[in-house]
Amino acid sequence: MVNYIPVMLDLQDQRVVVIGGGAVAERKVGPLLEAGAAVTVVSPSLTERLSEFAEKGMLIWISRPYAPGDLEGAFLVYAASSDLAVNEAAAREAKALGLPVNVASHAEAGNFITPGVFRRGRLTVAVSTSGAGPGVAAKITEQVADMLGEEYEPYLDFLHALRVEIKRQEPSAAVRARLLRKLAHLDVLYEIRQGTFKEWSPETVQVWIAANREA
Numbered sequence: 001m002v003n004y005i006p007v008m009l010d011l012q013d014q015r016v017v018v019i020g021g022g023a024v025a026e027r028k029v030g031p032l033l034e035a036g037a038a039v040t041v042v043s044p045s046l047t048e049r050l051s052e053f054a055e056k057g058m059l060i061w062i063s064r065p066y067a068p069g070d071l072e073g074a075f076l077v078y079a080a081s082s083d084l085a086v087n088e089a090a091a092r093e094a095k096a097l098g099l100p101v102n103v104a105s106h107a108e109a110g111n112f113i114t115p116g117v118f119r120r121g122r123l124t125v126a127v128s129t130s131g132a133g134p135g136v137a138a139k140i141t142e143q144v145a146d147m148l149g150e151e152y153e154p155y156l157d158f159l160h161a162l163r164v165e166i167k168r169q170e171p172s173a174a175v176r177a178r179l180l181r182k183l184a185h186l187d188v189l190y191e192i193r194q195g196t197f198k199e200w201s202p203e204t205v206q207v208w209i210a211a212n213r214e215a
């Protein structure tokens, strides 16, 4: 079994090349565009939705079969055509260039796979079965999603704002670490659920930081 390592990639403005323009390519491309990636699709045909994206200038469509050299300048590669030999050729080129590559037709030819993903504001849950059952990964993702209510979005926005403020204000690494660790123990999630949470004013933030600087 491959011991895959999960990572969270910032793909904003990064060139991502997708080989193939079918249903599977479409499923990979949607989230890439939402992430701000500069997507190029190399494929003789496109699904309706991918064509719309191309017409709107949201991605670049190279309307021909894959050819070596197409991965030049890429940051990430998806080989999602229906031709296994083509996916393998693209995977070889990617690996020669040192690029991570996803092979949708037979994962073992590539070196990263796509988990099931659920998002709630700043919260991302990714579920992988390491390829054992992609459909089951999607199902487990839904089950986990059911456990995580809408309150996580304002909760994490609150945490983020406070974290940024602590990092901006507190010069001592030791005190900063103590304050940041204490954030996880605030009752805010509970308060949001109860409807009793009130946004913290800048003064409240100051008071909390001052009161929690000591061990």
Ligand SMILES: C[C@@]1(CC(=O)O)c2cc3[nH]c(cc4nc(cc5[nH]c(cc(n2)[C@H]1CCC(=O)O)[C@@](C)(CC(=O)O)[C@@H]5CCC(=O)O)C(CC(=O)O)=C4CCC(=O)O)c(CCC(=O)O)c3CC(=O)O
Pocket (backbone or CB within 6 Å): 027, 028, 102, 103, 104, 105, 106, 107, 108, 112, 113, 114, 115, 116, 117, 127, 128, 129, 130, 131, 132, 133, 134, 135, 136, 137, 138
């Ligand atoms: C290895 C991996 C590589 C990769 O694609 O990155 C891979 C590979 C393959 N999938 C196949 C089949 C299906 N894939 C899905 C669905 C999804 N597949 C996804 C990921 C992954 N699929 C990676 C592993 C993830 C993991 O296990 O952790 C999801 C989670 C994420 C996404 O694609 O965005 C997305 C759900 C998104 C959602 O709905 O939320 C369905 C269900 C459906 O279509 O309804 C089926 C049919 C049912 C079934 O097989 O379970 C085949 C056989 C092809 C054939 O032979 O015909 C291969 C090839 C192989 O096994 O190597």
Ligand SMILES: NC(=O)C1=CN([C@@H]2O[C@H](COP(=O)(O)OP(=O)(O)OC[C@H]3O[C@@H](n4cnc5c(N)ncnc54)[C@H](O)[C@@H]3O)[C@@H](O)[C@H]2O)C=CC1
Pocket (backbone or CB within 6 Å): 019, 020, 021, 022, 023, 024, 025, 042, 043, 044, 045, 046, 047, 064, 065, 066, 080, 081, 082, 083, 086, 103, 104, 105, 134
């Ligand atoms: N990883 C996953 O989640 C899944 C993977 N698959 C596998 O993924 C592959 C693609 O599936 P679909 O998108 O449903 O197929 P599809 O038939 O809808 O689309 C295939 C696409 O590949 C393009 N293509 C064919 N030859 C090409 C070439 N030489 N260069 C570039 N593009 C080329 C076609 O024009 C078409 O756009 C299949 O091998 C399928 O078994 C299937 C289901 C899920």
